Amino acid sequence: MSGATLSLIVAIVGVGGTLASAVITQVLAQRAESQRLEREERVRLAEQRASEDQRKVDQLRDCYVQLNARDRHYRDAMLAYAYALKSGSAEAEATEVSSARRAQRDARAEAQLIASDAVLEIESRVNAQLTIAYRRLMEVAGEPDSSTREARLNQVIDLLDSIISQQGHVRALMRLEVRATEELPDWYNPEIGLPQHQLADH
Template identity: 35%
Template sequence: MSGSITEVVVAVVGIGGTLASALLTQLSANRVRLREVEKADEQRTRELDRAAHEAGLEARRACYAGLNAAALDYVTVLDNFSYAVEAGRVTDDLRAELYQARRAHRSVHADAQMLLSASVMVAADRVGKSLGQVYRMLKRLDGGTPEAGDDIATARQGMATLWDHLWVMRRDMRRDLGLGDDA
């Protein structure tokens, strides 16, 4: 009987080894597939993060371009208005153009506040404050109700300061977008 027990044991061990080999091969294949899926998920996550970063960068770029353009338009209209005030030739059309430029800048600035970085926000607020100061002075001069110190020369000094603030805002926008310091 010992011979038949040995044969049975050898057969069981042989079958067990064959089954274990198949099971180990399947487990190994599953681990390889799991690693491949994990790598694919990591790659997909990296691609989604990169796409989100690029979309955010593009949104800020468009926002910054719009804010800069609106500020430049407003400055141009303020400058034209200052010359008209100086010459005593302010028309209702010029007043309407100034009002529209002011409203457009305020609207773009309000929208931009949701996207601006902290440094750009500080610079944009300085620009907005300077625009408002020059605007109010010119409106008082146009309306014949100037305050002490209100005159065209002071308004033009305000415009010069405004150009400095615009340069800083543009520089900060470029830095935030990774375009360097050169403005």
């Protein structure tokens, strides 16, 4: 092989090596860029999911704050009305009960679209007791006999007092769902408020 041919081969190999090196460098750079973009996309999707998850928790928290407040206010308004009936005039308290009842109904309507099944189930027991208390209170308000009225008002007051414990159980579950706490308290009982014949079946 002549020196000219050898020089030509060396030159071709050198040029080929240079070109190959440039191609390999470009491929590696494109691969690194592709991996970087994939990582950024994964991070973006994770942040998007976290943001959406937080938005849902915030929406649930707002719903639960309203439902809890309206249930409590409704109970408190009926209790104030019952005590007012015991002492005489109760027009202002009667108006407040009507207002509280409407607000509680609106809060429950929203909760039925947002709240979890577990919260709706246990809160519905509270609402059932509130409904019973309201019905009895309206009946007592029309009771003409003072001694009968007194006894029946005491029964309504006892019923309204018993609801406090049930509301505490609803709040405990709500707090767990909005991540205000990591676990339910030891005293939590998912069957709180169940009628006695249903408790016997469990």
